[in-house]
Amino acid sequence: MSVLNSLADIAISAMIVIGATFALIGSWGMVRLPTLMERLHGPTKATTLGLGGMLVGSILFFHLAEGTWALHELLISLFLFITAPISANMIAKVHLHQLRVKPENGVLDPVGPAGQPPVPSAGSNWATYEAPHAASAAATSE
Numbered sequence: 496m497s498v499l500n501s502l503a504d505i506a507i508s509a510m511i512v513i514g515a516t517f518a519l520i521g522s523w524g525m526v527r528l529p530t531l532m533e534r535l536h537g538p539t540k541a542t543t544l545g546l547g548g549m550l551v552g553s554i555l556f557f558h559l560a561e562g563t564w565a566l567h568e569l570l571i572s573l574f575l576f577i578t579a580p581i582s583a584n585m586i587a588k589v590h591l592h593q594l595r596v597k598p599e600n601g602v603l604d605p606v607g608p609a610g611q612p613p614v615p616s617a618g619s620n621w622a623t624y625e626a627p628h629a630a631s632a633a634a635t636s637e
Contacts, residue, residue: 503559507552514548517541531590539583547572
């Protein structure tokens with residue numbers, strides 16, 4: 496029984512340490528990466544994986560050490576893995592809509608002039624930039 500307890504402790508500790516490492520790397524990336532689109536990767540990829548690892552460590556603790564199942568960790572994981580990509584997608588869409596030239600650092604946005612939407616490549620379109628069709632309710636209400 497002692498070997499089982501020590502293996503459980505090692506597995507729990509490993510999951511928590513691995514999760515904390517990913518969370519630290521994701522947080523550091525969010526602070527250090529230069530642009531918004533690059534900074535999105537920190538919290539949506541690494542930090543989400545890190546929190547998932549810590550939650551798996553918590554599930555292991557409650558199941559192996561305490562002998563009970565903890566449903567709330569599974570619900571937290573489900574909520575986290577559903578909301579992180581959706582929120583990143585919304586932040587990216589807002590960023591695309593508010594492209595600006597930043598004169599303080601001399602960086603010009605390569606996709607178009609300030610305030611203009613990016614120009615889609617040939618044969619594709621941006622779902623967020625489509626104009627209402629002539630027969631739609633949005634086009635007739637204007």
